[in-house]
Amino acid sequence: MSYPPSISRKFWGLDFDSPIMLASGTAGFGEELLTLDCLSGVGVVVSKAVSFKPRAGNPPPRLFETPLGLLNSIGLANPGVHHVLNHILPLTEKLPCPLLINVAGESIQEFSDVVEVLEQSKTHLGYEINVSCPNVADGGAAFGVDPDVVFQIAKGVSRVTDRPFSVKLTPNGGDMVMVAKAAVDGGASAITVCNTFLGMFVDWRTGKSVIKRKVAGYTSPALLPLVVARVWQVSNAVSVPVISSGGVSHGEDILQLLAAGASMVQVGTRLMRRPFAGAELMDEMQKLIGE
Amino acid sequence: MSYPPSISRKFWGLDFDSPIMLASGTAGFGEELLTLDCLSGVGVVVSKAVSFKPRAGNPPPRLFETPLGLLNSIGLANPGVHHVLNHILPLTEKLPCPLLINVAGESIQEFSDVVEVLEQSKTHLGYEINVSCPNVADGGAAFGVDPDVVFQIAKGVSRVTDRPFSVKLTPNGGDMVMVAKAAVDGGASAITVCNTFLGMFVDWRTGKSVIKRKVAGYTSPALLPLVVARVWQVSNAVSVPVISSGGVSHGEDILQLLAAGASMVQVGTRLMRRPFAGAELMDEMQKLIGE
Amino acid sequence: MTSVVDFDCAVISQEMVLPDVIKIVFHSPEIASSAKPGQFVQVEPSKGLFPVTRRPVTINRLTDDGFELLFDVVGRGTELMSQKQPGDKVRILGPLGNGWDLTKGKKWLLIGGGLGAAGFQFLKDSISDSVLLIGASSKDRVVSLENSIVVTEDGSVGSKGLVTALITEENLANADSIAVCGPVVMMEAVWNAVPEKHRHKLQISTESRMGCGWAVCDGCSIPMSDGGYKKCCKEGPVFPGIEIDWKRWKEAGL
Amino acid sequence: MTSVVDFDCAVISQEMVLPDVIKIVFHSPEIASSAKPGQFVQVEPSKGLFPVTRRPVTINRLTDDGFELLFDVVGRGTELMSQKQPGDKVRILGPLGNGWDLTKGKKWLLIGGGLGAAGFQFLKDSISDSVLLIGASSKDRVVSLENSIVVTEDGSVGSKGLVTALITEENLANADSIAVCGPVVMMEAVWNAVPEKHRHKLQISTESRMGCGWAVCDGCSIPMSDGGYKKCCKEGPVFPGIEIDWKRWKEAGL
């Protein structure tokens, strides 16, 4: 690898002008961005999580902003894989960039069941297997800490699709390097490092968590060094590309993640604030590299 | 528990006017604070880590400030247990508050060896067993992710001392709740949640980490929600008191940690900036509670 | 949604109209030309990293070349917004969401709680026939709108009492549509005060903690009476009252 | 160390003395009454949460009721410090560390690199007999001190060249003590330029990334020739040159 890193990337055999992926759960299915016309600068869109059956999601409030970050407790709200296949994926045909579908499951089996249904669609490039959601009781991050379970999930997904897929890890327990290796052994074509860190905000006057499920997923620009460390560790341990997820709020953060070993870089919370984050971040990177 | 939480605490059978502990590695052995006269408002001082043999520590730079936090790579620099016993602990006799000695080890055996030597001193209240240092190659956090190892370390320490001790956990892997339970089974009288999160800063122009050991310990006020979540999880799972460590920069943060289940609250990075943090934080808490 | 824009809008004027209530007029011909009553914008409180999300504020009124916002200073975001001075540029995304459904008949009853009444000026400008009731805790919370009937809890302006006391069978029966905007507890009181047979006329301007404001994060869900959720930022903020699950919404404790 | 204080010191004056070089005079009778040449203070750049640590700056000179700092604007902390205006209060801890060892004889040779020379005024005020050599890249980096011999790399002031060219056997032999302050590379060049037999006279003002500044965090270690480390903030910042492990110190890449 040469430094400074190149902004344009080769990933899964494809050429990308931009390393930017829109993170799962913060970009819908990309279709809202299509109408807002803000996919310029974006390399890949990752959809929100899709489960087999519809999921209503968690009770509100689903978001709470702390002084220096954001707690989210969405709970994988989604209309279920059949609705996604029949009513949403057709809308994504016009996306100017590839789509990965983020897949959730309450059982090892459910992941491959969801993928199997989605295989009927031609519109998406591949999958991101979400074994790391901090906001659900069943499955979620409980899977992501166990190398054996992750191996089985990856293996199951490999069996039903030839498309590439990434496995998105949790930073909240377990040994990320071992879990990443298990995912690769199971057939993963990339590793996403990582889902949100578990966080909580308690009202000291009442002793109550502001979020009904008590703990939630926490994002903050201040978490960037945590993600850089984990990207560096995992990318040094596995042969497949690493997709970073977390902590980006400036073009320079992306360059740092690429230098630390990321092949592509996801942007989530920043996108929620800045619908045109793709173009803005590309611009910032180009200015820095052009220096 | 009643809310708002009380600032004065009962901990290990003792009465404390302040819940504040000065975190290991950020307060020396308390003797510097004695000359600076800034132990007012402090409940307990936790010493820097002590190992059996002297340790020079990591090569500089040992600190690097990121935009929103601080990386440290001290590497348990300390003059070794015999020097501590003979030359440093006598200086701490004048401390106006109890002292816990933070103990590090490269092997399971070393922890109890260090404690055994320290037992000759009368000046300290107890120990904090550091199975979670992110900045050393041998031992350190590698121990802290394994419940069996932590059980054995705690068991070994219990055998050589009757003083109370806390086991300080790592948030960088493993299942904190299971490790906490193992520590309690081994005889721990408290659990410290937790040591620093692994972090890294890479210079994208060169691809090099600013820290020689690449990854380091990261602290930031923005990590408070991560610590609150882990304190809540562990304090709901074990019967012994939980000492929080991480993320405090304001009196309100301490109240939140107490409300989340902490019995005592450590302050580290903030103290480095504010030698009189103990008195300042107490003042902030009293104003909020008095509201 | 195709007319949504994200621009640095210049502050034209800023003033404190009531204690801790700020009115700001922004320049934005783009938003002025497409906004409908009941829609909102997402305001970026600072150019720095924090707060990490924007703050949603209802479009209170249009001006020739822009729009007016009126907001309570309740926390960090609105505090930062209150410090903007004429000439400052503020990043604003909008107009967002749906507005009041103007197709539901021409006679309107408007019921506002405190600052929630402010946006009714824009609605009144768009309809011909309306009765406007405003309730507030005290005169410090009353925005003056033409032809309004005002009650305050302390009687400091208008008569003394709650806005629900002004709701009569007569004005309910006269209305084709009833628009309600105010704090959740006040809106729930109105809901409870309206007899079953008129409830289908109620349109409720909801609030929720927002992440994006443009329908991608699913953070702003309002509990619906069918057991599911709808997005405040896209399918709302205005919902038919009968669609809302009032009990679950109140439990959110916004 | 017992005289260390942590106070909000008022800015008395602030000016840019060279491009991106700021001089600030603070009011602080406490620090003025106890500081010794070569000591430093820890300045809190902002009242907010960030940056999370303070910034160390050498005490450049004492005034009647306070002291003067002179610093380069190189990053976020010094940028914030450069924005302080007269009347502003800034939290400052000091005086910290040891200073120049004044017991090592009375004839001094002072060798400064760029801004590193600034603090020599304070030292000169405390000794009677000194020769002062200053090297800098250009006139934009030269602080004017009385009776100094100046060289610049571009010749824009003084003669053209490096400060090491001014080091002669004669001025080395004449000195009881040699004080060096400047960038690490410059100090290393001086170290290499001084023959073995005079090296014991060298006192080096070191720099390190600091956490606390008051000896509790062990973050500021300077590699010593015995293989260990000493704390820049407490046992330094001034060290005998012979104690420093120059190779390992340079590897730190400060």
Ligand SMILES: Cc1cc2nc3c(=O)[nH]c(=O)nc-3n(C[C@H](O)[C@H](O)[C@H](O)COP(=O)(O)OP(=O)(O)OC[C@H]3O[C@@H](n4cnc5c(N)ncnc54)[C@H](O)[C@@H]3O)c2cc1C
């Ligand atoms: C569609 C919509 C339109 C709105 N229009 C207006 C308006 O015209 N005028 C106005 O004054 N306010 C309006 N609000 C509420 C406004 O967005 C919040 O007051 C603001 O976001 C608070 O930000 P803060 O950083 O100052 O407060 P914070 O520090 O975040 O919180 C302070 C208090 O405000 C409450 N709060 C925070 N976010 C919200 C939210 N999104 N909705 C409701 N309460 C919240 C919190 O519970 C807390 O008690 C609207 C909200 C929505 C969703």
Ligand SMILES: Cc1cc2nc3c(=O)[nH]c(=O)nc-3n(C[C@H](O)[C@H](O)[C@H](O)COP(=O)(O)OP(=O)(O)OC[C@H]3O[C@@H](n4cnc5c(N)ncnc54)[C@H](O)[C@@H]3O)c2cc1C
């Ligand atoms: C004992 C001591 C005395 C000092 N006295 C002076 C002085 O009188 N005048 C002056 O201009 N500077 C002095 N410095 C250096 C000064 O502390 C740094 O320039 C300052 O901390 C940089 O802060 P920043 O936030 O602006 O830069 P950052 O954004 O933190 O970093 C910018 C650049 O400065 C370098 N840097 C950061 N921290 C330090 C540090 N502690 N030491 C050296 N380089 C650093 C970094 O490598 C980086 O290249 C002194 C340092 C020490 C340790």
Ligand SMILES: Cc1cc2nc3c(=O)[nH]c(=O)nc-3n(C[C@H](O)[C@H](O)[C@H](O)COP(=O)(O)O)c2cc1C
């Ligand atoms: C509101 C919200 C919803 C999210 N939903 C999902 C999801 O459905 N699936 C998933 O894998 N990650 C989800 N995430 C995690 C993000 O994809 C991303 O990993 C995380 O936000 C870190 O990136 P950031 O710091 O750029 O926000 C969500 C995050 C947020 C803030």
Ligand SMILES: Cc1cc2nc3c(=O)[nH]c(=O)nc-3n(C[C@H](O)[C@H](O)[C@H](O)COP(=O)(O)O)c2cc1C
């Ligand atoms: C400079 C530095 C040195 C530290 N050294 C130790 C140590 O020797 N032993 C230990 O258990 N923790 C050590 N820690 C971790 C702290 O004790 C504390 O757990 C951590 O800093 C989180 O608290 P904070 O956010 O208040 O800083 C160190 C932290 C810092 C910043």
Ligand code: FES
């Ligand atoms: S606020 Fe994000 S979907 Fe409504």
Ligand code: FES
């Ligand atoms: S800076 Fe903390 S010990 Fe020197």
